[in-house]
Amino acid sequence: MTKITRCRLGGLATTSVLILTLTACGGGDDGKDDFTKPKQNADVTFSGDPIKVMTFTPYDTDTINFKAALDVAEGARVAINNDGGINGHELQVVPCNEGADPNKAAACARKAVDEGVSAVVGGFSANGDTILPILEKAGIPWIAPPVISAAELTSKFSYPIVPGVIAQAGLAARAAQDDCDTIASVQYDLPSADSVKKLADLGLASEGHGPAKILRVPPTTTDFSSVAQEVSEYDCAVMSLPSGPLVGVATAGASLGSKTKFYAFPGTLTDSAISQAAGTLDTAVTLSPFPPASDGVWDDAKKAVGPMTDEENGGWSYMSYQSTWVGYQLLESVLKDSDDVTAAGVKAAFDAASDVDAKGFVPALDFTQEFPAPNLNRVFDRQVVFLGIEDGELTQDGDYVDLSGSLTPAS
Numbered sequence: 001m002t003k004i005t006r007c008r009l010g011g012l013a014t015t016s017v018l019i020l021t022l023t024a025c026g027g028g029d030d031g032k033d034d035f036t037k038p039k040q041n042a043d044v045t046f047s048g049d050p051i052k053v054m055t056f057t058p059y060d061t062d063t064i065n066f067k068a069a070l071d072v073a074e075g076a077r078v079a080i081n082n083d084g085g086i087n088g089h090e091l092q093v094v095p096c097n098e099g100a101d102p103n104k105a106a107a108c109a110r111k112a113v114d115e116g117v118s119a120v121v122g123g124f125s126a127n128g129d130t131i132l133p134i135l136e137k138a139g140i141p142w143i144a145p146p147v148i149s150a151a152e153l154t155s156k157f158s159y160p161i162v163p164g165v166i167a168q169a170g171l172a173a174r175a176a177q178d179d180c181d182t183i184a185s186v187q188y189d190l191p192s193a194d195s196v197k198k199l200a201d202l203g204l205a206s207e208g209h210g211p212a213k214i215l216r217v218p219p220t221t222t223d224f225s226s227v228a229q230e231v232s233e234y235d236c237a238v239m240s241l242p243s244g245p246l247v248g249v250a251t252a253g254a255s256l257g258s259k260t261k262f263y264a265f266p267g268t269l270t271d272s273a274i275s276q277a278a279g280t281l282d283t284a285v286t287l288s289p290f291p292p293a294s295d296g297v298w299d300d301a302k303k304a305v306g307p308m309t310d311e312e313n314g315g316w317s318y319m320s321y322q323s324t325w326v327g328y329q330l331l332e333s334v335l336k337d338s339d340d341v342t343a344a345g346v347k348a349a350f351d352a353a354s355d356v357d358a359k360g361f362v363p364a365l366d367f368t369q370e371f372p373a374p375n376l377n378r379v380f381d382r383q384v385v386f387l388g389i390e391d392g393e394l395t396q397d398g399d400y401v402d403l404s405g406s407l408t409p410a411s
Helices: 003-009 012-023 068-082 102-115 128-138 164-177 193-206 225-231 243-255 271-277 296-305 319-334 343-351 403-407
Strands: 051-057 091-097 119-121 183-188 213-217 236-240 261-264 286-288 383-390 393-402
Touching: 051 068, 051 102, 051 319, 068 091, 068 296, 068 319, 091 102, 102 128, 119 319, 164 183, 164 193, 164 236, 164 261, 164 286, 164 383, 164 403, 183 193, 183 225, 193 213, 193 403, 213 225, 225 243, 243 261, 243 271, 271 393, 296 319, 319 343, 393 403
Parallel strands: 051 091, 051 119, 183 213, 183 236, 236 261
Antiparallel strands: 286 383, 383 393
């Protein structure tokens, strides 16, 4: 990465405010009445002390409900233990409801300390800036955090496996590659909006394209007709809005005859959003570090957890559920030859882990090399696939690409 690129990236971690608005939407219970969850095999024996981890997520709140993350964690626990555990150590999972509240999130983090967990794995929280200082003090790593807070992008105890905010640059670069002439960057009108646009503009510059036009949307908007009218004046729009508003803009635009193509922030273009949009998002593009939920790589997860009928949050297409499952697979992979399953041992194993077998969910990972960009140094996984829509569901469009190139202006 060139010096000029590193300078231009400074301060972009403020986009955590925006990421919260993208992910904090909707919720509901799973309702998997017809699925019988696999149980831990009582005949399996373990040779070492148990390894205890925590997964926390908000539920039973008026705004954010991602309880299904705990189903993913439980399914992963049973599957790993039925396969002999982690190098002979039985995996134990402590769930915690962080309540979409910084005080409750801090209580979960303190519970992790009190319970003596060796790691936090996956889950969802918008309160990473509250959680990580508590975990750091106790020496507890967080494997596969959702990458919403600034701390998750910088803390030496954070091991993300999603690209976070740099996805914005990748989506904008893809729009330029798709020969979009006029491009809008559609943001909620938040303090982070200008920083997010800088990332989009970096992606455009990497393809020799001029800057996007920022369109600011009041966060309280429920009627998207006027927004859709503005967006319809552009060939393409990089959409940094949650799933509901994304659908609202797309459907309102269709009624106006708009032909604008949407490039949706990761996690917002879910199977349920596609269904709700009733065909108006069929040309949309998004990206993900993981193959789409329909890919066979998820078959074992679905057998262990169930059909994930949490449709309001996107079911198996929701990135935080995917990331939680993959986080547990990485925990097993990185510790497969480790006898030290304390928090210090887990952190040391991840710090030394290069060419990590990610079991087909992502290309091999290297946790020994940080990303040379201020405030983004913990972005380890910059390899993504682009996803389009075919027959009403997300499908992979091409091979993995490295987002790092989207942050370097074209020479």
